[in-house]
Amino acid sequence: DDGYRLWLKYDLIKDVAKRDDYVRSAQFIVLNGNSQILKSAADELQTGLQGLLGKSVPLIANAGNRTGGIVLTVADAPNADAQTLTSEGYKVLPKQNNIAIVSKTEKGVLYGVFALLRQIQTGQLVNNLSLTSNPKIQYRLLNHWDNTNGTIERGYAGESLWKWYELPATVDPRYRDYARANASLGINGTVVNNVNASARFLTDEYIQKVAALANVFRAYGIRVYLSVYFPAPKTIGGLKTADPLDPEVRKWWADKTKEIYTVIPDFGGFLVKANSEGEPGPQDYGRNHADGANMLANALAPYDGIVIWRAFVYKADSKADRFKAAYEEFTPLDGKFDKKVIVQVKNGPIDFQPREPVSPLFGAMPKTPLAMEFQITQEYTGFATHLVYEAPLFKECLDTDTYAKGKGSPVSKVIDGSLHGYTTTAISGVANTGSDRNWTGNPMAQANWYAFGRLAWDHTLSSEDIAHEWIKMTLTTEPKAVKTITDLMLRSREIYVNYNTPIGLSRPWSGIHFAPEPWLEKSSRPDWTAIYYHRADSIGLGFNRTATGSNALAQYRLEVQQMWNDPETCPLPYLLWYHHIPWIKKLSTGRTLWDELCTRFYTGADSVGWMQQQWAQVKPAVDPEIFADVTGRLITQHKEAIWWRDAWVLYLQQYSRQPIPAPYKKPERTLDDVKRLVDIYQLR
Ligand code: BDP
Numbered sequence: 001d002d003g004y005r006l007w008l009k010y011d012l013i014k015d016v017a018k019r020d021d022y023v024r025s026a027q028f029i030v031l032n033g034n035s036q037i038l039k040s041a042a043d044e045l046q047t048g049l050q051g052l053l054g055k056s057v058p059l060i061a062n063a064g065n066r067t068g069g070i071v072l073t074v075a076d077a078p079n080a081d082a083q084t085l086t087s088e089g090y091k092v093l094p095k096q097n098n099i100a101i102v103s104k105t106e107k108g109v110l111y112g113v114f115a116l117l118r119q120i121q122t123g124q125l126v127n128n129l130s131l132t133s134n135p136k137i138q139y140r141l142l143n144h145w146d147n148t149n150g151t152i153e154r155g156y157a158g159e160s161l162w163k164w165y166e167l168p169a170t171v172d173p174r175y176r177d178y179a180r181a182n183a184s185l186g187i188n189g190t191v192v193n194n195v196n197a198s199a200r201f202l203t204d205e206y207i208q209k210v211a212a213l214a215n216v217f218r219a220y221g222i223r224v225y226l227s228v229y230f231p232a233p234k235t236i237g238g239l240k241t242a243d244p245l246d247p248e249v250r251k252w253w254a255d256k257t258k259e260i261y262t263v264i265p266d267f268g269g270f271l272v273k274a275n276s277e278g279e280p281g282p283q284d285y286g287r288n289h290a291d292g293a294n295m296l297a298n299a300l301a302p303y304d305g306i307v308i309w310r311a312f313v314y315k316a317d318s319k320a321d322r323f324k325a326a327y328e329e330f331t332p333l334d335g336k337f338d339k340k341v342i343v344q345v346k347n348g349p350i351d352f353q354p355r356e357p358v359s360p361l362f363g364a365m366p367k368t369p370l371a372m373e374f375q376i377t378q379e380y381t382g383f384a385t386h387l388v389y390e391a392p393l394f395k396e397c398l399d400t401d402t403y404a405k406g407k408g409s410p411v412s413k414v415i416d417g418s419l420h421g422y423t424t425t426a427i428s429g430v431a432n433t434g435s436d437r438n439w440t441g442n443p444m445a446q447a448n449w450y451a452f453g454r455l456a457w458d459h460t461l462s463s464e465d466i467a468h469e470w471i472k473m474t475l476t477t478e479p480k481a482v483k484t485i486t487d488l489m490l491r492s493r494e495i496y497v498n499y500n501t502p503i504g505l506s507r508p509w510s511g512i513h514f515a516p517e518p519w520l521e522k523s524s525r526p527d528w529t530a531i532y533y534h535r536a537d538s539i540g541l542g543f544n545r546t547a548t549g550s551n552a553l554a555q556y557r558l559e560v561q562q563m564w565n566d567p568e569t570c571p572l573p574y575l576l577w578y579h580h581i582p583w584i585k586k587l588s589t590g591r592t593l594w595d596e597l598c599t600r601f602y603t604g605a606d607s608v609g610w611m612q613q614q615w616a617q618v619k620p621a622v623d624p625e626i627f628a629d630v631t632g633r634l635i636t637q638h639k640e641a642i643w644w645r646d647a648w649v650l651y652l653q654q655y656s657r658q659p660i661p662a663p664y665k666k667p668e669r670t671l672d673d674v675k676r677l678v679d680i681y682q683l684r
Contacts (some may be wrong), residue, residue: 010051186455498604
């Protein structure tokens with residue numbers, strides 16, 4: 001198994017009794033209508049059932065008196081079955097001794113088909129099956145950070161999936177499989193290019209290429225979006241300015257948008273990174289984010305498209321706390337954005353760290369729809385080598401209470417619109433896909449794409465249930481192995497945090513964002529060094545963000561501040577995010593800070609050994625190719641975990657001047673050895 005089929009494997013069900021049971025319920029498929037999306041739904045159902053049941057299931061136009069089949073119904077007229085459904089929702093229910101899949105739209109029928117297949121793939125009964133499901137968030141998107149030259153910013157699974165040089169004439173059949181995989185999760189949009197955008201994507205040449213992708217994705221209910229380069233009116237339009245209030249600039253965007261919609265009638269809209277990390281934006285012309293976003297919204301006014309404006313901003317100012325930047329720039333603009341604009345906020349205030357507190361913006365923008373931006377690709381969580389199951393990371397953020405409207409105001413309710421009554425809602429995941437045959441490099445990283453999609457549809461699902469589904473559909477249905485792998489996945493993120501950034505350390509410093517470099521003190525800007533974040537000194541470690549420090553904590557609601565303000569009661573996972581703690585300070589675990597850190601670094605690295613043992617046990621239940629692939633990656637992960645441990649411990653020991661506590665042994669190498677290793681690792 002080369003992993004290409006992802007969770008849509010559709011291998012023959014081995015349990016004959018079970019298979020026969022399914023066969024009795026799936027003797028025919030009724031398809032009434034021939035739209036593209038319905039055709040995709042019927043195709044998928046036929047393909048899936050053929051594989052799972054080993055039997056070809058005919059398509060018919062009308063059930064007549066027949067029973068024991070699957071009936072696909074778009075209930076456009078008032079229909080009792082469709083009553084509680086929103087436009088993309090579906091029901092799977094028993095009806096006249098058939099299984100009915102009902103939705104108000106074709107897209108909903110497609111999602112219902114995937115839900116039924118998932119039931120069968122995970123071994124659930126389908127007789128009398130009754131499912132009702134509505135997506136909680138409206139725009140469920142992948143963000144690809146892909147460039148015209150085929151590279152992917154922070155991509156670890158090969159080159160871009162999009163073969164720009166051969167599009168639009170040659171359309172790789174893989175695009176359809178990409179669309180199937182996304183539709184199976186309910187993902188309904190994809191931003192195809194990097195947020196650090198090239199203006200070329202807005203040229204006629206590229207619009208044609210993107211249109212060719214859109215033509216494939218449309219049959220699976222997926223709309224394409226483009227990241228835009230804000231000064232494009234200058235670079236490709238020949239104008240003298242890109243000032244969003246300039247009439248010529250506005251006209252340029254309106255014309256460009258019209259051109260796009262002529263070729264891509266269901267175009268989704270624009271994603272914008274502006275005045276962030278050197279990307280130009282409206283502030284270059286004395287305007288603000290709302291001026292820029294609203295100008296694009298105006299260009300989109302005649303169409304069903306949106307502007308997704310990113311809040312990932314921070315200025316190069318050595319004295320400022322980067323943590324505070326997005327809040328400072330965006331809260332004054334709350335309520336000033338056009339209704340077509342959604343502000344997209346990364347889950348944490350800094351940058352996709354292995355563990356971050358939630359961004360304070362989620363509790364502070366009641367009048368502006370906020371979208372969640374999660375990073376599926378593992379920029380800070382070990383690339384495609386380390387096994388880190390991200391659902392617990394996503395859930396931790398979604399479940400955090402912002403107290404925006406008192407207790408019971410979790411982030412999930414902010415972004416699904418229910419807290420403030422936003423009518424436009426969105427969630428994005430920075431994709432981890434690439435041209436590798438198995439899509440994600442590490443076969444286990446497929447689970448992160450899967451988990452993002454499932455949570456985008458329904459954020460109340462548990463990490464454990466999602467893992468179960470994915471394992472059964474992708475790796476094995478053998479119960480003991482399912483349990484072992486679930487356990488391994490559920491613990492993996494905490495293990496990573498322990499050897500990488502325990503107790504609230506953070507590390508978004510320069511370079512490739514992987515190798516440990518806690519000693520890094522010089523870079524093109526101070527907040528791209530390591531010492532800026534960890535603030536180790538002879539007294540202790542951590543960033544004081546209380547009132548006696550940067551006071552970033554003041555950006556949260558009072559109740560949240562109270563949770564984190566006091567170092568005595570601040571939960572350990574966030575401690576060093578907010579406090580500078582003396583090395584010798586006793587923590588709630590009974591250990592001093594230094595001893596606790598060492599304990600985490602050592603147990604974290606040792607736990608990768610445990611992960612290896614767990615994985616070894618599932619060998620008989622998993623495909624040999626996938627088993628060997630993951631086994632190899634775990635060996636590297638173990639080596640690198642020890643490397644991280646040694647780098648931190650040896651570096652911090654210079655400040656703590658404390659011995660490594662028993663039973664842990666002092667690293668065999670010196671700090672200089674580790675530094676040399678990292679230097680070589682970072683060489684081109
Ligand atoms: C950082 C990445 C950088 C992205 C940036 C962003 O290192 O490559 O361009 O985020 O999200 O995490 O804009």
